[in-house]
Amino acid sequence: xxxxxxxxxxxxxxxxxxxxxxxxxxxxxxxxxGMEYMSxxxxxxxxxxxxxxxxxxxxxxxxxxxxxxxxxxxxAPVLRTVYDQMLEPKWVIAFGACTVSGGIYQxxxxxxxxxxxxxxxIYIPGCPPRPEMVLDGLLKLQDRxxxxxxxxxxxxxx
Amino acid sequence: xxxxxxxxxxxxxLGPAVEGVADSFGDTVLILRADAVRPALxxxxxxxxxxxxxxxxTCVDFAAAEGRFELVYHxxxxxxxxxxxxxxxxxxADPAVASLVGLWKNAEWLEREVFDMFGVRFDGHPxxxxxxxxxxxxxxxxxxSYPWRLEQPRIPLKxxx
Numbered sequence: 001x002x003x004x005x006x007x008x009x010x011x012x013x014x015x016x017x018x019x020x021x022x023x024x025x026x027x028x029x030x031x032x033x034g035m036e037y038m039s040x041x042x043x044x045x046x047x048x049x050x051x052x053x054x055x056x057x058x059x060x061x062x063x064x065x066x067x068x069x070x071x072x073x074x075x076a077p078v079l080r081t082v083y084d085q086m087l088e089p090k091w092v093i094a095f096g097a098c099t100v101s102g103g104i105y106q107x108x109x110x111x112x113x114x115x116x117x118x119x120x121x122i123y124i125p126g127c128p129p130r131p132e133m134v135l136d137g138l139l140k141l142q143d144r145x146x147x148x149x150x151x152x153x154x155x156x157x158x
Numbered sequence: 159x160x161x162x163x164x165x166x167x168x169x170x171x172l173g174p175a176v177e178g179v180a181d182s183f184g185d186t187v188l189i190l191r192a193d194a195v196r197p198a199l200x201x202x203x204x205x206x207x208x209x210x211x212x213x214x215x216t217c218v219d220f221a222a223a224e225g226r227f228e229l230v231y232h233x234x235x236x237x238x239x240x241x242x243x244x245x246x247x248x249x250x251a252d253p254a255v256a257s258l259v260g261l262w263k264n265a266e267w268l269e270r271e272v273f274d275m276f277g278v279r280f281d282g283h284p285x286x287x288x289x290x291x292x293x294x295x296x297x298x299x300x301x302x303s304y305p306w307r308l309e310q311p312r313i314p315l316k317x318x319x
Contacts, residue, residue: 073292073309074291074292074312076312076313080313106307108307108308108309111315117313
């Protein structure tokens with residue numbers, strides 16, 4: 001291992017550390033799971049303890065997309081647009097049974113899991129999930145961010 | 159006005175438009191002829207009945223029955239604090255009924271919803287267009303004949319894993 005590789009590995013670790021504790025999230029809330037999102041985000045469970053407390057209401061300033069609640073076929077193009085507007089690096093959490101798989105709905109209206117529209121990093125099942133499960137999902141995402149290959153502006157591309 | 163006298167008065171006013179009277183958990187239900195819906199509700203809106211509010215309009219699909227689609231109207235009288243339910247059946251071939259938009263403004267969206275979900279046409283509606291589903295949606299999803307679990311995506315979906 002050359003000196004440069006060692007340095008760049010340490011740099012990527014630092015970059016991952018910085019990224020996982022500064023998640024700006026965009027809440028895409030459509031249904032009752034929003035209540036659970038609110039209690040997670042507010043003082044009782046306090047998502048801010050994990051560095052994900054800064055909510056951005058513009059997808060262009062966010063790097064974590066929280067899809068909370070049922071997504072219908074009518075809404076699907078909107079979700080796709082919101083995801084496309086986010087800047088890299090970006091991550092997606094599917095929050096609740098409806099976003100994971102369509103949940104209790106299987107009919108003409110509901111998309112059977114948002115992974116049919118956009119890529120998903122973490123799935124949090126539950127109808128709705130407890131805030132503890134959401135925080136657990138967030139920690140799993142942070143672990144994933146820390147250990148993934150970091151992309152940055154002057155990174156050497158293969 | 160007692161229940162019996164009310165039904166008697168309505169029968170006298172509407173005449174043959176009333177095909178029957180039923181009781182549903184203590185609420186009066188009138189069964190109307192489909193072609194008499196609009197004049198009947200126009201009469202019920204005026205005194206002495208005073209059913210000034212159209213609370214709801216919905217529909218039921220009895221797939222096997224002769225009068226396949228049953229429209230259900232809910233009226234409410236603010237002056238007397240009573241409710242009245244009316245039903246009218248329309249056949250499955252070209253289901254149509256007169257629009258109530260001239261009587262109640264809120265009938266516009268209620269009728270659009272029934273049109274969207276059941277495909278019942280409302281003659282005289284100024285803007286009969288889908289309300290809940292999107293442009294390009296084919297069929298009427300709450301009909302019993304709508305294919306089970308048929309989805310109509312607007313954007314291409316990823317294949318099943």
